[in-house]
Amino acid sequence: MIFRFWGTRGSLPVALSGPGVRDKVRRALQQAAGRSFASDTDLDQFIDNELDFPTSHGFGGNSSCVEVVGGDNYVICDMGSGLRQFGQQVMADLGPGVPQRYDFFMSHVHWDHIMGLPFFAPAYIPGNEIHIHGCHDVMEEAFRRQQSDPCFPVHWDQMGANIILDVIQPDKTYQFGGFDVRAAKQNHAGDSYGYRFTRGGKSAVYSTDGEHTQASEVETKRFIDFLSGADLLIFDAMYSMADMVSVKQDWGHSSNIVGVDMCHRAGVAHYCMFHHEPIYDDYALQKILDETRRYEEIMNRGPALKVSMAYDGLEIEL
Secondary structure, eight states: OEEEEEEOBSSSOOOOOHHHHHHHHHHHHHHTTTOOOSSHHHHHHHHHHTSOHHHHTOOOOOBSEEEEESSSSEEEEOOSTHHHHHHHHHHHHHOTTSOOEEEEEESOOOGGGTTTGGGOGGGGSTTOEEEEEESOTTHHHHHHHHTSTTTOSSOGGGOOSEEEEEEOOTTOEEEETTEEEEEEEEOSTTOEEEEEEEETTEEEEEEOSOOOOOOOHHHHHHHHHHHTTOSEEEEEOOBOHHHHTTTTTTSSOOBHHHHHHHHHHHTOSEEEEESBOTTOOHHHHHHHHHHHHHHHHHHOOSSOOEEEEOOTTOEEEO
């Protein structure tokens, strides 16, 4: 399996501002002070190998959309704003004349997780099949409302693809697109669901928009069992621990530290933080990543847990 990240932000998409660009340029010039570059190749090597990640790249600004590669069809978790770019890439790769099947798995239907569908080019092409799987019986209502007057000019019934809504049950294993898929309920306003994908002896969990406080051992143990032995956990670490236990308690999201603790208990191999707080810039996110890795080193008493932070364009192969 390969997990390809098209959108990693939470709540709403964000763009780099003019002052943000200026700050990155300033930092790049500071890191290049006294250097000269004989060629564009030398300059590219400096950017790729010596500039820090927040300056040379950054974590991106699209809301949640993650592609799961390795099955029989296109498989995607959530329809955030990153879905638009995914659709553009499909059109560039295949063109409009090759019908495809797309299987979507919806954590929930809050706006930041569905806003990409009206801008998903394959949804307008006859012959394409779009299967939307989720545990909420209000999915169709949410999608129709989004594409109704006065919110959007193209109505749900005007899309050219064959769109099929499939309400599935949590804690039951299904076979979709060559994967075994199981959903688990999470604490979030209106409920949210994480998904475990298994194929070829590998398992990965996509878990966003869940507040795991560890206050209830019964609830914590239930989710630990869901994560148990996963090769990869993509986890809603939207807040720092300080934010989560202060002003943002009961806001429906988890922290970087909670994710580490749960991975240790569940025997997860790779912990990837996801659904980033939109007010955190790239440097704040890098600081959280560094602090999380340090916490893992201090607290770990068993096999090392790999800790990473998702960014738009990241690929993780299992």
